[in-house]
Amino acid sequence: MRQQKINFEALNKALIPNLNGLLHEWLPGGVMLGHEYTALNPTRVDRSLGSFRINIQTGRWGDFATGDRGGDVISLYAYLNRLSQYDAAKELNRMVGITR
Numbered sequence: 001m002r003q004q005k006i007n008f009e010a011l012n013k014a015l016i017p018n019l020n021g022l023l024h025e026w027l028p029g030g031v032m033l034g035h036e037y038t039a040l041n042p043t044r045v046d047r048s049l050g051s052f053r054i055n056i057q058t059g060r061w062g063d064f065a066t067g068d069r070g071g072d073v074i075s076l077y078a079y080l081n082r083l084s085q086y087d088a089a090k091e092l093n094r095m096v097g098i099t100r
Contacts, residue, residue, distance in 0.1 A: 006089045008074060012059055014096050015073040019056045022073075026080055032056075041066075042080065 015022065023030060023037045030039030031049065041052040041063050051065035054076060061076045062069035070076055078088035 004090065006086065006093060008072075008085075008089060011089055011092060011096070012072045012074060015092060016057070016059060018096075019054075019059060019073060023054055023056070026077070027052075027054075043068075043082075 020032075020037065023039070027037070027039035027042065030037050032038075033053075035057050036053045036055055038049050038053050040046040040049060044063075044066065046052065046065075052061075052063045054061040058071075059073040059076065060069075060071050061079075068079065070079060074085055074089050074092060077083070077092055078085050081088065081091075083091070
């Protein structure tokens with residue numbers, strides 16, 4: 001079975017304009033602080049806002065309590081859903097209507 005070729009850079013660029021809305025869907029209850037969306041990290045027991053942040057202009061994200069971090073929206077989606085980068089990109093491609 002041949003893997004679908006994915007343009008990760010183009011996908012990330014397509015996701016950035018909608019990132020604020022996506023974050024409200026993926027991480028409900030978060031708040032905007034400047035250019036960062038701050039939310040509870042659903043991958044661990046997280047009781048207070050502050051350490052898990054996503055820059056809505058770049059997609060860079062990090063959990064400063066654990067050291068987990070990534071440089072784009074695809075890596076965030078992969079992290080939140082425990083997917084590989086490739087599988088996350090495939091799902092996100094379908095979400096934004098790039099592929100079926």
